[in-house]
Each structure stands twice: as C-alpha cells, then as structure tokens.
Amino acid sequence: MLPTPSLRTLAPPALSLAVSAAPAPAQTALERVLDQIGDATQVAGILANTADNVVRNSVTIETQSETQSPVGIEGATPTDVIFFVSSNFGPTFTVTADQIGTTFTAPPFSNWSAITIGNDGTVTSVDTDDDPRDVWTFFDPSGEVELFSVQDGNSTTTDFSEYRIYDDGNVRRITTEAAANTANYEAAGFDQVFLTETETITQTVLLPGSIDASITNILTGVAAQAATTGDVSVTELVTALIGNLSTTALGAVNTGDIELLGANLDLSEVIAEAVAG
Numbered sequence: 001m002l003p004t005p006s007l008r009t010l011a012p013p014a015l016s017l018a019v020s021a022a023p024a025p026a027q028t029a030l031e032r033v034l035d036q037i038g039d040a041t042q043v044a045g046i047l048a049n050t051a052d053n054v055v056r057n058s059v060t061i062e063t064q065s066e067t068q069s070p071v072g073i074e075g076a077t078p079t080d081v082i083f084f085v086s087s088n089f090g091p092t093f094t095v096t097a098d099q100i101g102t103t104f105t106a107p108p109f110s111n112w113s114a115i116t117i118g119n120d121g122t123v124t125s126v127d128t129d130d131d132p133r134d135v136w137t138f139f140d141p142s143g144e145v146e147l148f149s150v151q152d153g154n155s156t157t158t159d160f161s162e163y164r165i166y167d168d169g170n171v172r173r174i175t176t177e178a179a180a181n182t183a184n185y186e187a188a189g190f191d192q193v194f195l196t197e198t199e200t201i202t203q204t205v206l207l208p209g210s211i212d213a214s215i216t217n218i219l220t221g222v223a224a225q226a227a228t229t230g231d232v233s234v235t236e237l238v239t240a241l242i243g244n245l246s247t248t249a250l251g252a253v254n255t256g257d258i259e260l261l262g263a264n265l266d267l268s269e270v271i272a273e274a275v276a277g
Helices: 029-035 177-182 267-276
Strands: 045-049 058-070 081-087 092-096 102-106 113-117 122-127 135-139 146-151 154-157 163-167 172-176 194-206 225-229 232-235 258-263
Touching: 122 146, 146 154, 163 177, 172 177
Parallel strands: 081 172
Antiparallel strands: 045 258, 058 194, 081 092, 081 135, 102 113, 113 122, 122 154, 135 146, 163 172, 225 232
16 A cells, blocks of 8 residues: 655745845935934024135236316415405505415505405405505406405405316416416416326136035025014014025035024024124
8 A cells, every 4th residue: 555645735935035225315415404403394494504615716906096186275385376466556466375364464565454364265454554445356366367356444255165276387376267267277388286096996806617615595485574563573484495505516625514593583684694694
C-alpha cells in the first residue's frame, strides 16, 4: 500500500520590494525659516533679509557745476568809487566805498556841509556854514547819470541792495545796473563783477555685471484700516502669498538671516523703521 501523500499549503515565495524615495525639492530661504517656527499656521509681520551684500565693482565720478552771482556793495574794496557829487555852487568830488557809514565834509576840506552816508543807504546833509541853500547832487561814478539829491538840513535814502561793482582792470565803480546801462559802462571797458561758485558732485556708479545679493519682493493685498476711534485703530488681518525669495548671489556669500521684524505691524506706518532695522 502506497503511502498517502500529505496535503500541504504551499506559501507563495516572498516578494522583496525595493522602494526608493524621491529626492526632496530644494527649499527656499523662506521655507527654511518657516520650518524653524514650528507648527504655526500663520505668519504676520515683516520679513527682512539681513544678509551681507557682495561687494560690487563701482567707479566714483565727480562732476562740477558753476553758478555766477553779481557782486554787490558788500564786496567793495575801500577805494571803489560809488558817487560823483556836485553842488549848486560848483564844487565836485567823489565818494569811495570806505566813506559809507561815516560823516565827511562837503566839499572836502571845507566847512560848507557835513554829509553822512549810513550803511542803510540814508544820506543826510547838515549845514555847517550858515548857508542852508547848499544842494548836493549824487551821480553814478561816471558823472553822467543823476541818482538823487539832498539839500542841507534834509536826508534821502538810496537802496544799496541794487548797487553792483564794475571793473575795467584799473578802476572799480559801484552803481546800479540801470545807471551802468544808461552810461554804457560796457563800451567804456567796464565789466560787471561776478562771484563764481563751484559745486562738486560725487556719484558712485555700479559697473555692469556686478553681483547684488539683496532680496527684492513685492507684497500686495495690504488692507487699509477697518476702523479708527480716537487713538485706537483696527486693521484687518491680511493673508499674503509672499512667494519665493531669490538672489543672484550664491548662498555661500549670503551670511545673514531672514528675520521676522515684528508681528501684526502696519506696513504704512513702520516700513521705514523696519528697513532701518
């Protein structure tokens, strides 16, 4: 009698499954920061890149600009002639810039009158010979254009702010521009004196191809204030998709961090402070 074969349950051969994990995508700088703040589901605030920028090639350019302004009576030298003076009795003489602010006799070395020319342009004539009929007429230095006159015992005022200096290389005259034009100072070889001021402007210009490691991003969707009462204001919470932050510099040169400067800040009020920080 042949043995009865035993029945066995044959298990299928074990399958060996090899699972290879897909490489994780590279994280952006912002994603790395968000990973470090735990399970927070919402970040409200201002992020700033404090990385040191790569030194960029630049060149310094200096430009100069000149401005000219006419020299007034305040720029006069003591011997500059400002007036040619005559009287109704004939004597004539000149007045120089150093006589402004003083009192002198007219005509010189006489006792006819005492004339005072104030720094404010006031001209006063005082009788000193008991003859109040003396009248002094003031002309421009050329003696051709009458400016004003003053009689003994009286005074008048001229506007010194209108006076300018003219120079022919040997003699300097002080008079108004109107008088200089009427007397044709230019034809006589006199040029108006100008003060030339030179301003130097320095600019640093970046050369093409320089590397900038700064990060620029645009945040949109910032809501305005929802309500304001007295000194208290309420601003609606904003959810913003910041997006990736990228830079043209290699990560190795970016030695700083992306930091949260503050939570629930009003961008319109503190952006300047945040940037300064």
